[in-house]
Amino acid sequence: SGGQRQRVAVARALAVEPAVLLLDEPLSALDLKLRQHMRAELKTIQRRTGVTFIYITHDQSEALAMSDRIAVMNAGRIEQVDTPDRLYALPATPFVAGFVGEQNSYRGRVVETADGYAAVDTPIGRIRGRCAQPVAVGAAALAMVRPERVGLVGDRETANRFEAHLTNRVLEGPVVTHEFAMDGGTMVAQAPNLGIRSHWLASVHAIGFDADDAVVFPVEASDA
Structure with a gap:
């Protein structure tokens, strides 16, 4: 299954004990319920191992659910770096306010x-x-x-x-x-x-x- 393939890929990447693990849209091909399950599993793995995950996604809900800190980019420029709660409640620019959630x-x-x-x-x-x-x-x-x-x-x-x-x-x-x-x-x-x-x-x-x-x-x- 897609979820099992993701688990194997993450396990292989972590086997070499990296300082940072880059995950580029890792769950985009999964259906909603499996994606939600894998989000929780990846977050648990990250906290257990202590490895920094850089998680790239266009899914705003996924970014809010997965992250300790989020960077929002617009045309290659970072507009705000903050915690999920502050990013959502206190957007620094109109782009961030409109991109993360509805307005x-x-x-x-x-x-x-x-x-x-x-x-x-x-x-x-x-x-x-x-x-x-x-x-x-x-x-x-x-x-x-x-x-x-x-x-x-x-x-x-x-x-x-x-x-x-x-x-x-x-x-x-x-x-x-x-x-x-x-x-x-x-x-x-x-x-x-x-x-x-x-x-x-x-x-x-x-x-x-x-x-x-x-x-x-x-x-x-x-x-x-």
């Missing part, structure tokens, strides 16, 4: 800045978020928020709030993706699957997110 992205202009936060006027309305890089009032900016950070807010006070119409619902097992339309654009939200009685099934919603859940970049830093 709702909105261009606009900065209208306020204070204490490391900025307010950006965008086509869907004003978005308040953390400044990943310095931005100035009047400057063009990009505001980004991950779908899993967008939720139903009801009457709760929140920094970012929008009236939206549910246009599509995609069931992905334990996670449900909701697509919304609003004046000036769209927004995607993800939530745990709570069954068919979920409050998400209504057609009109107040959706939103906290300022800490959005990140603001100067447009000049984006390759988009």
Whole structure:
């Protein structure tokens, strides 16, 4: 099987007691369940042997699951090196923010800045978020928020709030993706699957997110 071949290849490579082992897309040919099993097995082998593994992959989920530190490259240049948690929660550039995981992205202009936060006027309305890089009032900016950070807010006070119409619902097992339309654009939200009685099934919603859940970049830093 593919998994057995991978085990034999890793065992042979480790037999010579290398200081570093390079693994270039080692699991790309395996099906999902076997790939998940082999990820856990490789991680266990690495910790048991203490050998440094340099693991090359285009699968962002695999990189997050396997790594102690991740380097994200763009056009041959490293944009950020960090732990998986910090890379996902605190991306240093728009490319990293968009490449690792999903984002709702909105261009606009900065209208306020204070204490490391900025307010950006965008086509869907004003978005308040953390400044990943310095931005100035009047400057063009990009505001980004991950779908899993967008939720139903009801009457709760929140920094970012929008009236939206549910246009599509995609069931992905334990996670449900909701697509919304609003004046000036769209927004995607993800939530745990709570069954068919979920409050998400209504057609009109107040959706939103906290300022800490959005990140603001100067447009000049984006390759988009």
